[in-house]
Amino acid sequence: MKKISLLAVLLVACSALSYGWGFFGHKLIHQLAIYNLPKQLQGFYFKHQDYIISKSVRPDERRNDDPTEAPRHYIDIDVYGEEAVHTMPEAWEAAATRYTPDTLLKYGIVPWHVVVMQKRLTNAFRQQNLDSILYYSADLGHYIADAHVPLHTTVNYDGQLTNQKGLHSLWESKLPEQFAHTYKLEAKQAQHLANPEEEIWKVVRHTYSLTPQTLADEQEASKGFTTATKFDEVERYGKMRQYYSDAFAKAYQERLGPMVEQQMSAAAQEVANFWYTAWVDGGKPDMEKLMYEKLTKTEKKQLKQEKKAFRKGKLFDKNLIVAAQATE
């Protein structure tokens, strides 16, 4: 455990640069998604887990040079009204007719982009193009994971409208980095989705339903803190900045209860569901045959051990979290 906390410090140092789940959360979600896959796909994804896990953060990195990238990671659904999460047309064409494409782009398009990526991944399976399968799997998983973060569904995305600035990275980076080793991360085998579009909207509606608690619990937790105990002053890029303190993160985590771990588990589950659905809809190509290289005996054994550790909640204890190892 001592090792993990040192890693957590290093990870926190990186997290200011990240969006979405933070690099640690995204990598962990992609790793867990692999354990949820059925046999026909699992070997392939496990063989390429280094790529899948490391590229889980590529869409965030792309935001630095591609101005069209940012809106793909969120949807500020409440700018369209309080009920909009239930009334927004799920199909892009219908939504664009009602609000114009420019408006949709301005306030974020994550559910629609997930549908686009899903189609690309399905095509990649249909064409049996391994490089494209890996590429779109990593990207698609990222956007699905982002759709599970409450502050990715509201215009008050950083608590900036309610004097809670910094809440975004507290929820999605600091909490997972500090507490993931205590989370109960659950999973069941991937399911085929009859309608991926409907599914991602179901995800967005549930995620959005968590925003009031996300904001309110920060205010409740703040009651036991002063500015000096709630925040740490940290020098970064030559400027003094304020970040939530470890003690406050602990108080906030306790108030939220299992919210973050449940969203993390749900994200990993959905990523696996979407990958599996693309494979089924792409004609169920035989991945064993397509693979450049088969799993070695050692890799098979390793996969078995990891799955067992995952089922028993021992991935952290056994130092099997790739996102944590990568920073060593």
Ligand SMILES: [Zn+2]
């Ligand atoms: Zn993102």
